[in-house]
Amino acid sequence: EAQVTQNPRYLITVTGKKLTVTCSQNMNHEYMSWYRQDPGLGLRQIYYSMNVEVTDKGDVPEGYKVSRKEKRNFPLILESPSPNQTSLYFCASSLSGRGVRETQYFGPGTRLLVL
Amino acid sequence: LAKTTQPISMDSYEGQEVNITCSHNNIATNDYITWYQQFPSQGPRFIIQGYKTKVTNEVASLFIPADRKSSTLSLPRVSLSDTAVYYCLVGDLKYNFNKFYFGSGTKLNVKP
Numbered sequence: 286e287a288q289v290t291q292n293p294r295y296l297i298t299v300t301g302k303k304l305t306v307t308c309s310q311n312m313n314h315e316y317m318s319w320y321r322q323d324p325g326l327g328l329r330q331i332y333y334s335m336n337v338e339v340t341d342k343g344d345v346p347e348g349y350k351v352s353r354k355e356k357r358n359f360p361l362i363l364e365s366p367s368p369n370q371t372s373l374y375f376c377a378s379s380l381s382g383r384g385v386r387e388t389q390y391f392g393p394g395t396r397l398l399v400l
Numbered sequence: 401l402a403k404t405t406q407p408i409s410m411d412s413y414e415g416q417e418v419n420i421t422c423s424h425n426n427i428a429t430n431d432y433i434t435w436y437q438q439f440p441s442q443g444p445r446f447i448i449q450g451y452k453t454k455v456t457n458e459v460a461s462l463f464i465p466a467d468r469k470s471s472t473l474s475l476p477r478v479s480l481s482d483t484a485v486y487y488c489l490v491g492d493l494k495y496n497f498n499k500f501y502f503g504s505g506t507k508l509n510v511k512p
Contacts, residue, residue: 289443318500328444328487328502335498343499375443382498384491385434389500391443 289392308376316382422488
């Protein structure tokens with residue numbers, strides 16, 4: 286089944302404790318992206334990747350890191366999480382990322398609480 | 401950054417047709433308009449996409465006027481299960497259409 290998976294689905298952590306949220310897709314997509322969703326603010330793009338070793342900032346990249354060493358994986362790294370990073374995170378992928386004409390496929394989401 | 405403007409929320413009753421309008425004054429000449437649907441605690445999913453005039457699929461219709469500065473998503477005979485947030489997207493030519501702006505979307509509440 287074609288899908289985007291994220292792990293963990295739920296995570297509670299404390300301020301400053303490094304964490305990684307994994308994202309994997311099995312559709313051989315070139316484009317992958319991370320979003321965060323907060324009440325009243327909708328979905329905001331954090332980082333995106335056009336292909337292996339090619340990443341770029343979205344609208345809200347501060348406090349996050351990403352890497353794209355393999356085509357299928359795009360982990361989101363929080364080196365020193367803070368409470369304002371408490372949010373619902375979605376990973377998405379699309380075939381080549383050439384604009385909105387391509388359908389983005391979203392993962393199930395990761396709910397993060399930073400105490 | 402290319403931005404869109406949508407109503408924050410809308411109410412409807414089962415069986416009615418719902419029209420959600422999106423404003424995108426700065427859409428690029430060669431860009432498309434895409435709509436996504438999101439249920440609570442789930443990732444958004446694609447509904448429909450168009451470039452001009454009218455597009456229809458099994459779920460919805462999309463109306464785009466000649467100036468393409470707005471678009472209207474039409475959901476025929478909505479049911480309770482259509483209660484969701486609907487997002488309108490256009491690309492951003494400045495970033496070669498690689499960045500995406502979902503905004504806050506329109507929260508549709510369908511009542512029995």
